[in-house]
């Protein structure tokens with residue numbers, strides 16, 4: 176799963192919990208944010224096997240720390256603690272719990288699309304429903320949940336017209352990037368390229384989320 180993860184970030188944010196959107200953008204991709212440097216350092220492993228699924232050529236054969244169920248639960252717990260510590264008085268337990276849920280949502284959505292490469296613990300008992308084998312269906316799911324998340328976000332947050340437009344343009348860009356990734360993208364050449372590409376895109380998206388909210392604060 177790629178841009179579909181952001182549906183959770185959009186859906187979670189509201190004016191009561193006051194979680195910065197960029198924090199949620201990092202949270203929903205936290206497991207991949209960790210995965211990329213782990214791959215670059217050789218701690219976790221991926222290789223390119225064209226055709227291994229209809230959509231993604233990634234053979235994610237070893238990622239016990241970031242993408243096992245136990246690993247995901249541990250990172251979700253840590254995210255709770257880090258958010259509480261980082262925001263101090265501003266963070267309620269409910270908000271920190273939502274951040275922690277956003278982190279864990281990554282594993283659930285990955286479970287739907289991955290082939291059985293997600294371990295329950297360590298490197299054993301691998302699960303994955305394999306929706307990546309159904310290109311059109313997987314693409315439809317990513318886009319549908321992203322749009323659903325954005326609609327919830329637009330309804331639950333009082334936004335200026337400029338800000339609303341910004342979010343909608345961002346949504347369209349995310350859809351275009353997903354379309355290129357699913358149907359057009361250049362074939363990925365190595366594990367390092369995959370990891371670096373993921374880091375660049377995820378950082379860029381979180382940066383845009385930050386700027387979109389910053390602009391709202393200025394308007395207010």
Ligand SMILES: [Zn+2]
Pocket residue numbers: 206207242281285
């Ligand atoms: Zn992932």
